[in-house]
Structure formats: C-alpha cells, structure tokens
Amino acid sequence: MATFTGAECARCVFWFEETESATQVQRKFCTQYRKEPPSRPTVYSWHKNFVQTGCSVRLARPRVSDATVEQIRESFVRSARKSTRRATRETGNPNVTVWRVLRKSLHLKAYKLSIVQHLTDSDKVVRKEFCMQMFHRIQDDEKIFSDESTFHVSGKVNTHNCRIWGSENPRVSLEHVRDSPKVNVFCALSKYRVYGPFFSMKTTITSIVYLDMLQEFLIPKLDEDDQEGRIYF
Template sequence: MFRTKYGKKPPDVKFIKSWMKILETVNVEKGKSSGRLSVSDGTVENIPTAFTRSPRKSVKQASRRLQMPKSTVHKVLQNCMKLHAYKVQIVHQLMPDDRPKREQFANDILNSIDEDNDFLLRVCFSDKATFHVSGTVNKHNVRIWGSENPHVVREHIGYSLKTNVWCTRD
C-alpha cells in the first residue's frame, strides 16, 4: 500500500523508532535568546589605554594582549573611541648623490625620446615588489589609530639586503 501511494519502499522499523524518539525528546520551539554579549566598562577602559601608549599597535596585537576578540577591540576603537586606522606613507630615503643620478636618468630618457619618437611605446611599465631578507614589515599592514589623520611619513633606508621582483604585461 505504501509503495503504490508513494512509489518507494516503506521506511525500516528501526528508522521509525529512532524518528519517534527524536520527536519525543527534541524541543523545536524557539527559546529565549540571551542576545549579543555586551562589552563591559572595564573592557572598554583597557582598550584606550593600550592604544594611547602605542598608537601603532595592531588590532590583532591588542586583542592578543587584552585577551579579547579582535572584533571587540575593533568595534570599541571605531564606535566608542571614534578612532580610525590611518595608513603610514613610506618613502625612500634620499641621499645627497641621488639627485645627480635621477637627473642623469631623466636626461637619458629624454634623449632616447628625441632620437626615437616611438621609444615610449616600446617601454613596458610594470609593478614592482621588494622582498627584504630582514623581513621588513609589509607597508600595507602598518596603521596608526587616531581621531585625525596624522599624515605620518616614514623614511625607508634602501640599503638592506633585498631582491626586486617585477611583474609586467604586454
């Protein structure tokens, strides 16, 4: 009769008993939720202290030190303290003998353009990444937390052991 009505074999007796046990023991009604956990006042007070001492500290470092989730630290910084993460601009440190070298390079390019109008069409502009043996910090991860942009510029000394990698496309 089951097969003719539903077009398949009836369920096994073990399956029916297991299903009945689940229906008797499991409560499927929605219970009262405890809601989102609130951030205690003590927690909120610890975070500003950590960042006033070291505004260059990352959210990850602070969360590890304060033993709280990164999301909590981030929310307190943005919502309670009204701080924002500002990116540090890293510039190459210029030396006294850099200017004549740069001028010579610019003059060489201008002379090449004068000699051949299509010179720049054969130049392939690309992107470059520098990998330092010392493990210099990735500039994309350096942030300063503050209520205003500090316009911080950090000079980078370009004399550590490193290799450059270029990526180009025709």
C-alpha cells in the first residue's frame, strides 16, 4: 500500500481546491512526484478532512496515559457497581475515555445482575413442608404433571433456554425463518406411566386449543386408568 508524506497530501488538497477534479490531481501528482498517485477516494477523503478539521489527514487518537488507566482501575476496584458517569465525575476523565479504558485496557465487561426472589427462613420451611406434603400425596394418590413444547422444522430454538458456555463470546447467530412449519407436543407424567406424546399442528396454542387437546387426548386416557377417582391433574 502506497504511503504519502504530509507535504504530498497538502499539495493534493491544494490542487483539488484549484481544479475540483480528482483526476487532474492524479495527473499533477504523477508529473511532479514521479510515482503512483493516490486514488480518487483518497483525494476526496483528504479534502473532506481538510474542510472539517483543517488537516488533510486524520489525526491519530491520543494515547491514554498509564496514570489515567491506573486512576480508573482504582476507581472501580473501590466500587465495581458504579456507573461510568459516576467514574467520570470522580476521575475527571471524559466518559468515552472511561469506557475505552474499561473495555480496551482493563478488558472488563459489564454484566447484568440477576433478580431472584428473596427467601426468608420461614419461606424455606414452607417450601420444605409443601415438598413433603406433595411427596406423600403422590404415594397415596396419583398426581399428573404435564408440559408442552414447540418444535420448528427450520431448527429454531428458544434462546431463553439455550446457553453456550465458554471463556469468550462465540458470536453465534441462527437465521430465523418466519412462519416456518412447526409441531406442538404435549406430554403428561405420573409415577406409573407416561401419557402421550400428543401432537398438534395448530399454529398457536391458545386456551381453546389446549382445552380441546386435554378433552380429546388426555382425559379419555385418565378415565381408563382412574377407576377409584384418585387421579389429580
């Protein structure tokens, strides 16, 4: 890739101002410097930079000093949950500098907090009692647990349940085919047997579709097995 001096860039900008033609600039450049001229887009870029900044070439971004990096690092060591705006006020550095140091120099990432239900000691006791109660009821009576899922022919997955573990972000994406064919599957489970699977080709599982599926598929099966009225669903 050809390189050009500051004087050559400035001369090209002067010629472009004079002729308003990148082709004329290339010809003058070859005549005076006896080497391959810059491309037309390069000439346009030099002229645009000169008009906007007063300089024909884009100036390099100033390097952040080691002292600034250490200052920002110590700020987040004291409080890792602070915002970049607060760090900007504390350190006196621009917000963009704080961001650049965090991501480029310190290689830190902003992770979201997970919101979970607060459990007290009494909640734990109640949960244990419920589990033991359900355990004994299952032994005495027959409880039915059910669930349903949707399978897409195109390979679409539920990203809420899909995780890829690794030390780095794999940047994996999956193309989604809109309105792709799919099948809905329903299944019920007791301690003695599995009911189903039952398949439905309906586009969307609504309350009406779900009720029809129970009445047509599951309830008749339960009636066959429940001779003493001990099945709970």
